[in-house]
Amino acid sequence: MNGSILEIKDLKISFGTGEKKASAVRGIDLDVMKGEIHSLVGESGSGKTVTSTCVMGLLPEPPAIIESGTIKYKDLELLSLTAEERRKTRGKEIAMVFQEPSKYLNPAMKVGEQITEMLRLHLGMNHSEALKRAIEILDLVGLGGNTRVLSSYPHELSGGMKQRVMIGIAICCNPSLLIADEPTTALDVTLQLQILKLIMKLRRKLGMGILFISHDLAVVHDISDRVSVIYAGRIVESGSRADIFESPRHPYTRLLLASIPDAAKRGRKLAAISGRVPDAEHFPPGCAFHPRCPLAEDGCSQAQPEMEKIREGHSAACFCLSKEWTE
Amino acid sequence: MKFLLFVLKRLLRLVLTVLIISTIIFFVIRVIPGDPALVIAGVDASEEEIDAVRARIGTDVPLGEQYVSWLGDIARFDFGESMISGESVNKLIYERFPLTITLAFMGIILGIVIAIPLGVLSAVKRWSFWDYFGMVFSQIGMAVPSFWLGIILLLLFAVRFPIFPLFGIGSLKHLILPAFSLGFARAAVILRLTRASMVEELSKEYVITARAKGLTETMVKYKHALRNALIPVVTITGIQFGYMLGGAIIIEQVFSLPGLGRLFLYGIYQRDFTLVQGGVIFIAVVFSLVNFLVDVLYSVINPRIRIS
Incomplete structure (x- = not known):
């Protein structure tokens, strides 16, 4: 028993076929432990949303093709379940919080109904049981004592309240795994912190594992136990929060960290990574990062580096891990 | 307040x-x-x-x-007396109105019953048989004039296959063919709109949420998306209903129904000023009231619009 509730192995996902084929995810290994927040960090187009959508079982096939890999949730192999079996795990076992609550909540349905319909469907509760539970949920997400929220429509709530409702919907069936896809990106900075605190509190209270998808390193630093950095459909570095933020080894991770503006770097020029993220139809051969990498050597465009263990729990995929790094 | x-x-x-x-x-x-x-x-x-x-x-x-x-x-709500017959215009309208409004109601209900399910089906099963069927149906519906359809229906279902009476009033059966001729073109418009609206709603983000919640496809489509998709349909249907009062004038002529339409048409032929004036104002008031009711209904079903 290793305590992992989600274990992704060698996941490969592509879109389209022939000339137009785009390999969005090219062999990802990722796991989330019980009660852990594991962040998947990358720029847009890196494959992080495709990965999380695939775990939810919401990837439209076609155009998406899952070429290989396994996704294990507890003892279930998700990719071999039928569509109906997967539906039953969604919301109940594996839940998801989305980026923009104002778009992801149904505008024509009262908040109460958006919560209770799940309880009635997944847990077979009757109307009054579900209503009682919905009030408890509101309390959990910090909207307690405000039962008026249940009879409100989403547009009648503030942005922060909407995201709390969104989280409430996700946790109402006590899922073991929560996928949070940029849940704070659309919010004001002051609200971001509140929502992050809420997510951490709920993780403690409910003991669920969280796969946290983000491009915002500051947010990731605040919330994560472990961090995996994804670039061009592959994990390039993975480790504990301290590993990644204090002793990053992959050039991409190092450059990403150098590009965060913070008080300590005031007055110095902010680093930006030269070049741009390649799109999935034209990933460079070899290590996909080599055209932008300051350490790149001839071999980098020839072969793809595999994940190399640096120390227990920390690994990176780069041929030049031993090279001197100067900023 | x-x-x-x-x-x-x-x-x-x-x-x-x-x-x-x-x-x-x-x-x-x-x-x-x-x-x-x-x-x-x-x-x-x-x-x-x-x-x-x-x-x-x-x-x-x-x-x-x-x-x-x-x-x-x-x-003082008094439209005066008919210049030709000397009868009270109020009384004439009062006698003829029930038939016309029944006809318009039946027409719009027939239109809704055909259009909304077919429109939803077209959107849910895009590019399927039903979608093409719906497209052909609405193309024909918009292209065919209602009086022509009325004549064809009479020839087919009253003369060739005498299922329905050729003319006259007295039963619901007498009104089915005229209501269908009247509702057909409306159905075409409502169908197009329902399909477009449903397709749009199905592509919205909250549908992804609904799926992520593990709801069944039936719930996702018919509980979440449909509720939003019907909001614009209600408005358009209401406006269509207003137009039906005008359309009834022609259809009443084709089916020899003694409704408001025929009353006003003869009024115009005979230059019965008071009758025509009263009739036009009456239709305008009914049209406005229908629009008012549609607006109220719209605010009831669309929570984002509250009457203010």
Whole structure:
């Protein structure tokens, strides 16, 4: 028993076929432990949303093709379940919080109904049981004592309240795994912190594992136990929060960290990574990062580096891990 | 309180609408050639006889005076007497209106019953047989004039296969063919809109949430998406209903139904000024009231629009 509730192995996902084929995810290994927040960090187009959508079982096939890999949730192999079996795990076992609550909540349905319909469907509760539970949920997400929220429509709530409702919907069936896809990106900075605190509190209270998808390193630093950095459909570095933020080894991770503006770097020029993220139809051969990498050597465009263990729990995929790094 | 204010505002608008329409109709009907006094007195009448008729029906006084006194009448909800038959216009409308409104209601209900399910099905199963069927149906519906459809339906289902009566009133059966001719074109419009609206809603983000919640596809489509998709459909259906009152005039002629349409049509032929004026204002008021009801209904089903 290793305590992992989600274990992704060698996941490969592509879109389209022939000339137009785009390999969005090219062999990802990722796991989330019980009660852990594991962040998947990358720029847009890196494959992080495709990965999380695939775990939810919401990837439209076609155009998406899952070429290989396994996704294990507890003892279930998700990719071999039928569509109906997967539906039953969604919301109940594996839940998801989305980026923009104002778009992801149904505008024509009262908040109460958006919560209770799940309880009635997944847990077979009757109307009054579900209503009682919905009030408890509101309390959990910090909207307690405000039962008026249940009879409100989403547009009648503030942005922060909407995201709390969104989280409430996700946790109402006590899922073991929560996928949070940029849940704070659309919010004001002051609200971001509140929502992050809420997510951490709920993780403690409910003991669920969280796969946290983000491009915002500051947010990731605040919330994560472990961090995996994804670039061009592959994990390039993975480790504990301290590993990644204090002793990053992959050039991409190092450059990403150098590009965060913070008080300590005031007055110095902010680093930006030269070049741009390649799109999935034209990933460079070899290590996909080599055209932008300051350490790149001839071999980098020839072969793809595999994940190399640096120390227990920390690994990176780069041929030049031993090279001197100067900023 | 807000609602009361809303109603008051709409009433004021209604009064303004009636005032403008009454002015237009009053002068337009008098500008077109034809004099009711000549119709009543007949071709052989002498000047004196014609003048006598004019004096009786009130067209001998100056236009402005006629207009003001008529406005005074409609302010008291009195449309006066028919110039030709001398009967009260209110009574004539009251007798004919139930048939026309029943016809319009049946037409719109037939339209809804055909259009909404087919539109939803077209959107849910895009590019399937049902979608193409719906497209062909709405193309035909929009292209075919309702009077022609009425004649064809009569030939088919009253003459060739005598399932329905050829003319007359008295039962619901008499109204099915006319209601269908009237509703067919409306169904075409409602169908297109339902399909477009449903397709749009199905691509929205909250549908992804609904799936992520593990809801069944039936719930995702018919509980979450459909509820939003029907919001614009209600408005359009309401407006279509208003148009049906006008469309009924032609259909009543095709099916020889003694409704409002025929009443007003003969009024126009005979230059029965008071009847035509009363009829136009009556239709305008009904149209406005229908629009008002649609707006109220819209605010009920669309939580984002609250009457203010």
